[in-house]
Amino acid sequence: MILRTAWKNVWRNKTRSMVVIASVTIGIFAGIFAVGLMNGTMEQRVDAAINKEISHIQLNRETFRDNDDLHLTLDSIRERNRKIRNMAGVEAITNRLVVNAIANTASKSTGIQLIGINPDQDKKAFNLHEAVIPGTGSYFNRESRHNLALVGEDLAKELNIIRYELHNATMDSLRSAGIPENVLKKLNPMVDKRYASQDLFVKDLKKHLTKKMLEAHGQKIMEHAWTFRERSRLTLTFLDKDNVQTGGMFRIAGIYDIKNSMYEKSHVFVQKKDLQQLTGLGAQATHKIIVRIADREQTKQITEALRDAFPALQVQNWKEISPDLAMMTSMIEKFNAVFMIIILAALSFGIVNTMLMVVLERTKELGMLTAIGMNKKKVFTMIMSESVFLSLVGGVAGMIVSKIILMLTNQNGINFSSAAEGFEAMGFSAHIYPTISNTFFITVTALIIITGILSSVYPAIKALKLDPADALRTE
Amino acid sequence: MKVLELHNVHKIYNGSEVNVHAVNGITIDFEEGEFSAIVGPSGSGKTTLLNMIGGLDSPTEGKILVDNTDLSTLKTSDLIDFRMWNIGFVFQSYNLIPVLTAKENVEFIMNLQKRPKKERDQRTMEMLKAVGLGDRANSRPAKLSGGQQQRVAVARALASKPKFILADEPSANLDSKSTETLLDIMEELNREEKITFIFSTHDNRVIKKARRVVTIEDGKVISDENKQ
Numbered sequence: 001m002i003l004r005t006a007w008k009n010v011w012r013n014k015t016r017s018m019v020v021i022a023s024v025t026i027g028i029f030a031g032i033f034a035v036g037l038m039n040g041t042m043e044q045r046v047d048a049a050i051n052k053e054i055s056h057i058q059l060n061r062e063t064f065r066d067n068d069d070l071h072l073t074l075d076s077i078r079e080r081n082r083k084i085r086n087m088a089g090v091e092a093i094t095n096r097l098v099v100n101a102i103a104n105t106a107s108k109s110t111g112i113q114l115i116g117i118n119p120d121q122d123k124k125a126f127n128l129h130e131a132v133i134p135g136t137g138s139y140f141n142r143e144s145r146h147n148l149a150l151v152g153e154d155l156a157k158e159l160n161i162i163r164y165e166l167h168n169a170t171m172d173s174l175r176s177a178g179i180p181e182n183v184l185k186k187l188n189p190m191v192d193k194r195y196a197s198q199d200l201f202v203k204d205l206k207k208h209l210t211k212k213m214l215e216a217h218g219q220k221i222m223e224h225a226w227t228f229r230e231r232s233r234l235t236l237t238f239l240d241k242d243n244v245q246t247g248g249m250f251r252i253a254g255i256y257d258i259k260n261s262m263y264e265k266s267h268v269f270v271q272k273k274d275l276q277q278l279t280g281l282g283a284q285a286t287h288k289i290i291v292r293i294a295d296r297e298q299t300k301q302i303t304e305a306l307r308d309a310f311p312a313l314q315v316q317n318w319k320e321i322s323p324d325l326a327m328m329t330s331m332i333e334k335f336n337a338v339f340m341i342i343i344l345a346a347l348s349f350g351i352v353n354t355m356l357m358v359v360l361e362r363t364k365e366l367g368m369l370t371a372i373g374m375n376k377k378k379v380f381t382m383i384m385s386e387s388v389f390l391s392l393v394g395g396v397a398g399m400i401v402s403k404i405i406l407m408l409t410n411q412n413g414i415n416f417s418s419a420a421e422g423f424e425a426m427g428f429s430a431h432i433y434p435t436i437s438n439t440f441f442i443t444v445t446a447l448i449i450i451t452g453i454l455s456s457v458y459p460a461i462k463a464l465k466l467d468p469a470d471a472l473r474t475e
Numbered sequence: 476m477k478v479l480e481l482h483n484v485h486k487i488y489n490g491s492e493v494n495v496h497a498v499n500g501i502t503i504d505f506e507e508g509e510f511s512a513i514v515g516p517s518g519s520g521k522t523t524l525l526n527m528i529g530g531l532d533s534p535t536e537g538k539i540l541v542d543n544t545d546l547s548t549l550k551t552s553d554l555i556d557f558r559m560w561n562i563g564f565v566f567q568s569y570n571l572i573p574v575l576t577a578k579e580n581v582e583f584i585m586n587l588q589k590r591p592k593k594e595r596d597q598r599t600m601e602m603l604k605a606v607g608l609g610d611r612a613n614s615r616p617a618k619l620s621g622g623q624q625q626r627v628a629v630a631r632a633l634a635s636k637p638k639f640i641l642a643d644e645p646s647a648n649l650d651s652k653s654t655e656t657l658l659d660i661m662e663e664l665n666r667e668e669k670i671t672f673i674f675s676t677h678d679n680r681v682i683k684k685a686r687r688v689v690t691i692e693d694g695k696v697i698s699d700e701n702k703q
Contacts, residue, residue: 001586008574368570371531373559373587373635375552469531472566 002378006385009358010393017390020354024347024394024448025401031343032402032444035336036434037414042332044429046318046325050296051127052258053267054321055094057291057303059084059313064287068100070239073285074313083309084291089302091294092124095286097275101238101247103151103268105159112155112268114236116275125292128256128269136228137254140271147274148253149234152264154424156255157198161232164201164225165194174224183213187221201225219417228255236268241280248278260427344447347391348455355387355459359466366463367471380460387456388449395448399441409434478638478671479505479528484537486523486694497523498534499694505639508669510662512676512685520694521675522643528673529562529641530554542638559587563632565642569624571616577603577627578612584635602630606660622653629661639671646678658684 010017050056059080061072074080077095084093097116102109119140123129129139133153140148156162171184171191186208195201205214205221237247250270258264276285293302303317319326359366366379413433416423420430486498497520505511513521526532527539530546539546541561549557558564571580578599585595603609606626608619616624625645632640642661646654662684664670674681682688690698 001583005572005575005583012574364568365570365572368564368566369572370555371529371558371564372584372631373555375555375587378587469526472526472531472570 002382003385006382007389009382009386010389016354016357020350020390021394021397023350024391025398027343027347028395028398028444028448029401029405031340032398032436032441033405033434034339035440036402036406036409036436037432038332038336039436040410040432040434041428042329043435044433045427046329048258048260048427048429049322049325050318052131053260053263054318055125055290056293056296056299057306057315057317058321059289059291059306059310059315060287062312062314065314065316068098070099070241070243070279070281073097073281073287074289077284077286077289080289080310084289084306087302087305087309089293089295089298090291092292094118094122094125094290094292095272096122096288096290097272097279097281097285098287099238099275099279101236101268103155103159104235104237105161105232107160108158110155110158110265112236112266114238114275115267115269116272117269118272125290128258131256131258132254133228133257137252140253142253144251144253146251147248147270147278149236149250150253150256150269151234152267153255153257154261154264155266155268156228156252157226158265159234160197161234161252161255162226162228163194163196164198164222165192165227166190166225167192170224174221177220177224179217179220183209183217186213198222198226219420223417228252236270238279240278246278248274259424259429261421261425262427340444340447344451347394347448348451351387351391351452351455352458354390355383355456356462358386359383359459359463363466363471363474366466367468367474370466370468371472376464379463383460383463384453384456387459388452391448391452391455395445395452398448399445402436403441406434406436476507477504478507478542479673480538480540481528482538482540484524484527484534484539486520486527486532487535497694498527500537501691501694501696502537503689503696503699505671505673507638507671508665509687510665510672510685511687511689512674512682513689513691514675514677514682515691516677519692521677521691523694524691525641525643525673525675529564530558559584559635561638563635563637563640565625565628565632565640565645567644567647569616569621569628569648571624571627571631573616576613576615577608577619577630580616580627581630581634584631588635598634599630602634603627605633605664606630607656620653622649622656625649625653625657626660629657629664633664633670639673642672642674642676644676644678645674646676646681651680654678654680 061074063069064072081093081095084090095118099114099116101112101114103112132139132150139150151161166187168191171187175184189208190204195204201222205218209218232252233249234252235247235249237245240246256264276283291302291306293299299317299319303315306315369379410433413431416430416432423430481501481503484498484501485496488495488497501524513524515521523532527534533547544557546554546557572583575583581599581602582595585598600609600612603612606629608623608626608630611619611623616627619627645657649657658681661672665672674685676682686702688700688702689696
């Protein structure tokens with residue numbers, strides 16, 4: 001009876017209750033969605049780092065990571081490979097040769113890390129082969145009498161391996177991408193012109209488009225307008241095993257895009273056999289054994305097992321190789337907690353305020369209830385229940401809205417293409433798939449109920465302190 | 476049989492400048508089945524006296540016994556329970572719960588008393604019929620007139636089977652016709668069911684109907700007239 005009356009009391013002032021419920025709903029949705037967005041961003045970053053950059057665990061000679069000494073190769077590589085492959089939880093391994101180098105083109109040069117891989121073996125540990133931009137070549141699939149190199153999109157741009165041009169096919173693809181006709185009309189004078197760099201292309205764009213058009217569509221136009229220069233070459237210079245400067249001319253095998261500008265700018269992949277030959281390190285030379293495991297949750301245990309098996313080697317997992325990722329993951333978790341605390345605190349204040357108003361407005365009625373024999377426990381329960389109902393209705397609505405919107409956005413992702421450059425500069429994809437674990441959902445539900453209960457304590461105590469005779473005199 | 480006894484009851488309110496002696500040494504008792512009115516001008520101490528009789532306020536001095544129980548010996552929580560089982564209240568401004576129907580309002584106190592559902596349903600309808608509102612059981616207070624709301628309040632007060640009913644200015648917000656109907660119903664319940672009614676009023680229509688009129692002024696009983 002008390003609960004039924006409390007439920008009816010919630011709807012006594014429909015507008016006020018709806019405002020409170022709507023604010024709780026919006027607050028919970030905002031909190032959960034923001035957390036989902038942050039989780040999604042971070043998960044994608046960790047996945048990208050593991051799948052394309054560092055994998056789960058790496059083994060190398062003790063001091064190799066500190067000084068990148070070319071001579072610190074691993075011995076007994078076949079035996080080590082076999083031993084690791086046979087360990088529980090290991091999905092795949094790959095051997096890499098890592099050499100510091102300078103990449104040169106006719107117009108520019110820059111320092112890079114040259115990674116020698118066996119493409120067939122590497123495919124099993126990384127999915128870099130899936131990141132090759134269509135139309136720019138392939139993942140060492142074609143036979144060539146030249147040395148081949150796979151370069152990152154941002155390095156390609158920096159070294160001017162790409163160019164910009166607008167032709168009829170580009171205009172059609174821009175039209176399909178939603179660029180308005182008036183903008184396309186303004187681009188007409190640029191059709192069939194070739195631009196050697198992004199700067200030159202942007203300079204001409206600025207001449208033809210208004211600032212507003214450039215802000216709204218510039219990024220998309222640039223994404224469609226760049227093309228790879230066929231049969232481009234670059235020279236890679238590095239030291240050989242005798243510390244003598246050497247190098248070679250490499251044809252571009254393809255251009256990869258892993259949505260991480262820093263990595264793309266500093267990592268060039270070549271075939272290990274070419275690098276072994278050019279450095280004179282020999283056919284078995286390997287600096288790193290990279291291990292991909294079946295379950296990320298097992299990282300710590302497998303790392304320990306590898307340390308036991310290879311005490312002379314440095315064994316590091318992804319959290320140790322990239323402490324920034326581990327730190328960011330833990331920071332995001334803390335940030336999420338703080339964010340939810342702020343949302344729940346706001347929810348709490350909203351409920352306290354509303355319920356205090358309720359107690360104030362119903363002073364006479366509460367006095368009457370005490371007068372006719374409703375004891376303090378029941379008055380307390382009634383006021384508490386009203387607060388809990390308010391927060392529960394808003395909370396559950398917020399959870400449902402969040403779940404639906406998260407499900408929808410998780411399927412197609414949210415594209416922050418206008419800020420893509422900034423995201424990719426930090427190694428994050430601009431296309432985010434928000435994600436929330438079921439545990440988080442359950443935790444938030446529990447927290448909403450607890451917040452509702454805690455928020456109602458103060459107004460309920462206020463109601464208890466009412467003197468029935470005084471309360472009945474209230475007008 | 477005495478249902479209510481007051482022995483030298485005083486109530487003093489401590490004001491910031493002067494103390495107000497709202498009830499000043501009243502000694503009086505009420506028998507079962509009385510239909511009495513406590514009358515007096517505004518500020519005479521009627522409501523204070525009624526609040527003390529109802530256990531909503533405590534006397535500064537003196538004793539109030541309801542059915543031989545001294546109210547001052549009861550703890551706050553026991554006093555609430557005591558009110559629930561022994562005293563029915565009818566307030567000037569009806570004080571019904573607006574989100575509940577007439578039936579639910581009447582049933583509310585029986586719910587607090589944890590009476591079985593069958594008994595609650597039966598008594599609720601009996602009480603509503605007794606006040607002439609059997610057909611408005613499912614109406615909310617906002618859909619009822621002032622007189623009808625006050626009749627629901629009377630039904631609610633009766634539902635708990637109290638020793639007596641305290642009605643504080645029950646006709647203050649009612650027109651003549653509604654007042655007459657209400658008083659007729661209460662008088663009939665008093666005669667037929669032997670329910671004790673104690674009114675606090677300065678309404679002549681109520682005073683006329685009352686069989687005993689206790690007049691107080693400045694917190695003192697100045698006359699006690701039994702019309703029977």
